[in-house]
Every structure is written in structure tokens, then in C-alpha cells.
Amino acid sequence: MELxxxxxxxxxxxxxxRGNLSSETAHRSMAAMVEATAANWVILSPSGIQSxxxxxxxxxxxxxxxxxxxxxxxxxxxxxxxxxxxxxPTVNCANGVWRARISFFDHDVxxxxxxxxxxxxxxxxxxxxxxxxxxxxxxxxxxRNDHDRAPGSGVARPYCCCTAAVPRPGEL
Numbered sequence: 401m402e403l404x405x406x407x408x409x410x411x412x413x414x415x416x417x418r419g420n421l422s423s424e425t426a427h428r429s430m431a432a433m434v435e436a437t438a439a440n441w442v443i444l445s446p447s448g449i450q451s452x453x454x455x456x457x458x459x460x461x462x463x464x465x466x467x468x469x470x471x472x473x474x475x476x477x478x479x480x481x482x483x484x485x486x487x488x489p490t491v492n493c494a495n496g497v498w499r500a501r502i503s504f505f506d507h508d509v510x511x512x513x514x515x516x517x518x519x520x521x522x523x524x525x526x527x528x529x530x531x532x533x534x535x536x537x538x539x540x541x542x543x544r545n546d547h548d549r550a551p552g553s554g555v556a557r558p559y560c561c562c563t564a565a566v567p568r569p570g571e572l
Contacts (some may be wrong), residue, residue: 409441
């Protein structure tokens with residue numbers, strides 16, 4: 401998808417908790433953002449939460465994350481303001497550890513958490529956002545590997561499989 405104009409985007413209310421995006425305060429803030437910045441894109445960054453950097457499970461159904469309905473409402477409101485919308489779903493750790501520390505053994509080890517299990521959950525989290533954005537014609541952000549480790553770590557292959565599962569903007 402080629403842009404017909406310059407991209408002036410603002411990451412709005414990153415990692416909002418349940419209820420934040422649907423509040424009157426959020427609506428006033430987004431409208432004020434448009435006026436003050438001349439933004440033509442808004443980036444919404446809902447988070448999936450995992451307990452810590454060694455957990456395979458990613459939960460996007462907690463009070464720390466917006467509901468689907470709330471995120472869809474924020475997308476509709478942004479479009480009413482004339483904004484294009486990009487989604488940037490991001491995984492964070494509930495225990496406060498920086499997401500770049502998400503890590504497992506390079507090769508599957510019995511009885512240990514594994515990249516294969518984590519990437520299955522990560523892909524489900526990312527594609528859930530793509531289904532939501534497709535309904536409302538929001539653009540999924542190109543996935544980035546915030547937790548990437550050194551080259552040769554074995555992370556790249558499952559990451560590429562995950563990015564292949566997310567539709568490109570032209571496919572929306």
C-alpha cells in the first residue's frame with residue numbers, strides 16, 4: 401500500500417487498560433491530539449500480557465488489556481476524526497521485566513518453556529488483531545521483534561512464520 405500523503409502518526413495511549421480507550425477523556429484527548437499535531441494517523445498499541453519473560457502464555461483477556469469492542473470503538477472514533485489507523489499489538493510482562501528479555505533456550509529442551517509454544521500464542525495474539533483491523537480497515541503495523549536476540553539464536557524462523565500469518569495492508 402503506497403501512501404498518498406505524508407505519514408504524521410502518533411502512538412496514542414500505548415498499552416491501554418480496559419476502559420481507557422472508550423472513556424470520554426480518551427475521545428477528548430484524541431480530538432485534541434489531531435488539532436495540536438496535525439496527525440493523520442493514529443497508532444493503537446493494545447498489549448498481550450505474559451506473567452514473565454519465560455512464560456509461553458500470552459493473555460489478552462485481562463483488565464490490563466482493552467476489549468475487542470473497546471478497540472473497535474477507538475478505531476471507529478479515530479476514523480470519524482479523519483485519521484488512518486495502525487494497530488501495533490505488543491507483548492508485555494506482568495512482572496515488569498522489559499519485553500526484550502523474553503527468552504527461551506535456542507533448541508527445545510524437555511520440561512522447559514519453548515519458543516515453539518510462545519510463537520503459537522504470539523501468532524494467535526497478532527492475527528486476532530489482524531482480524532479486528534480487517535473488519536474496520538485498520539492497518540496492522542509491520543511486526544517487529546522487540547525481544548530479538550543475537551543473530552543465530554534460532555528466533556528468526558518462527559518469527560517469519562508469524563509475520564507471514566498477518567495480512568499485509570493490501571490484503572485488508
